[in-house]
Amino acid sequence: MTTSISLQSWISLWRVPGIGCQTFHKLLQKFGDPESVLNATNNALKQAGLTERQSNAILSSQLDNAKADMLWLDEENHHLVTFHDEKYPTLLREISVAPPLLYVHGNTELLNDPQIAIVGSRNPTQSGRNNAFEFGRHFANTGLCVTSGLALGIDGEAHKGALADNGATIAVTATGLDRVYPASHRQLAHQIVEQGALVSENPIGTAPTAKNFPRRNRIISGLSLGSLVVEAAQKSGSLITADYANEQGRMVFAIPGSIHNPLARGCHKLIRQGAKLVETASDVMEDLAAQIDIETFNVPPESDSGNGSENDDPTVSNDDNSRLLEAMGYDPVSIDDLVLQTGLTPAALSSMLLVMELQGLIASNGRGSYTRISG
Template sequence: MSPSELNAWLGLALTPKLGGLSYRKLLAALGGPEQIYATPIHTLKQYVNADVAQRIANGIDLASIQPTLDWLAQPNNHIVTLADSHYPQRLLEITDPPPLLYVKGRCDFLNQPSLAIIGSRSTTPQGQLNAKNFAHNLADAGLTIVSGLALGVDTAAHQGGLQGAAGTIAVVGTGLDIVYPASNKSLAHQIVEYGAVVSEFPLGTPSIASNFPRRNRIISGVSMGCLVVEAALKSGSLITARLASEQGREVFAIPGSIHSPVARGCHYLIKQGAKLVESAQDILDELRWQTHTAPSTAPALISDPLLDNMGFEPCHIDALIARSGLTAQTLSAMLLEKELMGLVATLPGGMYQRLI
């Protein structure tokens, strides 16, 4: 892309009140951005309101695009437009693809076969383990993992994707000069090295709540399917799952405890027709993915009297004392040992949960 073409793409993208729909309408009617800037104002008014038409007729606001040009001069930073060969081809199948994407990392990941893994920010230890294991095994099978860099399931999915062969893509709801949440800054830097961080929002865009449902259509849009690990009934993950279904993508869900609030969203999706999955291989089979058999995402069950007494539901320590016949002191020591081994997680309120 020539510098003048890039300036024109950015100039339109940063024009106040020119949304994606109007931007695409101009492209369809008038040609590329340089042709749009050369169009008389009376013609522009046929497609956008008078204020936007006047801004375009005034020419490219070089001052407004300069910070982005400076950002592009830094390593690993890219702009990918609808006219670019790196633009995700699957996004062209959805009704409202963004005219351009800001990308930090490797553009070649944008057209790799991929699967979205999403879920609750307030996830359970088992949910985190499931997200990480599914992501790792699916990435090893050749599917790049797509998620939203949020806390909880998203974080675990990215971590698993980074451990696998196909890496991970984070689609965020802020400008790429901002990492949200800030606690994931180190993770975002790792993703830049072994994948890509992507946004449709200009630099400097803060974490506005309305941006996150918008970015969800990109998470599902670039993916072959969407796996929901854990979700409450009012979770944003259900929005992404609905968008995935509307986009013709496969929707998968992991079932959980009937008592768990973060399993109810998954159970709802399964009732609505989502595929119930227990392993990465279930997803690969549904996608008819030609690869070696993926290892099971569920660790082999360990035979242990204390773990057997716990079951797979969160369990209060008083109930464990009653079931096991052990003293509180002995039981606490055993639970600490198993927690250090990664077999048990401590939950609030004196609760424990078996992980394997």
């Protein structure tokens, strides 16, 4: 059983300036545990390969520097999972820069459950949001845990999809778990704690800084059997997650999009580099079946995005609906162009587009532009 002093030692060593993941693990191999490191002599630390600066930083460290973390751990459902803990996730332990410890708010048992990462743009199209939500919900319904980064856009929709039918989800954050970033996801974070877990390698009090977000991505991919990129520009943090997944020997999946959509270019790049092109959740489950016992998962039948193509407006014929969908295609198109292509009036079009959007057949891209996503 891990003692309070032992946990303090893990935190205290982790908080020492200049001691990162690689150095921490090197010290564990040399001394066995953080308590022994903190009690080591200057000469012993130097023999372990530390610089003068690192050695002095350890020698001057105090257990009191873990006070905020220990107070946080006193609260309900707050946990610290160390690299020596049996609850430490097996897949994450395999990566080259595994975090020495994990702060967890929520269910620690999920850490070793089969997980699928879903990541993507912070500013997705509506169809991207829909895809993230529906894929998240489908995976959660199978029994997979959906893992993402709590960010705006695709991440948030993936979490929401998993939560929709009481599924499990893990959010890996780039801050200390005493704060929520972005603040607008505070309520979502509370829901995640109820049905899953918030996870971070960062000590309590860590603010959101640019360098922590790419580091966070290696944990998202490291926890997961594979990573699905829904929408991403060519220069995107989501591609960093995919790169980490490749380095870690994990599968990478990508959803293609319109050649005119800038947020599809990152996914197309990944597909050219060997990521699996995904059209349905079954495309992902086929590859995961080699790593998990698929028969133990409840794989629901996949449905289309909408609720059928019946029109609720009796003044509009099914022929009009069919003509409108055919005119739209799957690239963004404006109402003005649809008027020219269909011969329908702007008033009739606006009514039909609203109904079709509610049915999930199309998505609004803003500024009077629409995209067909089903039907």
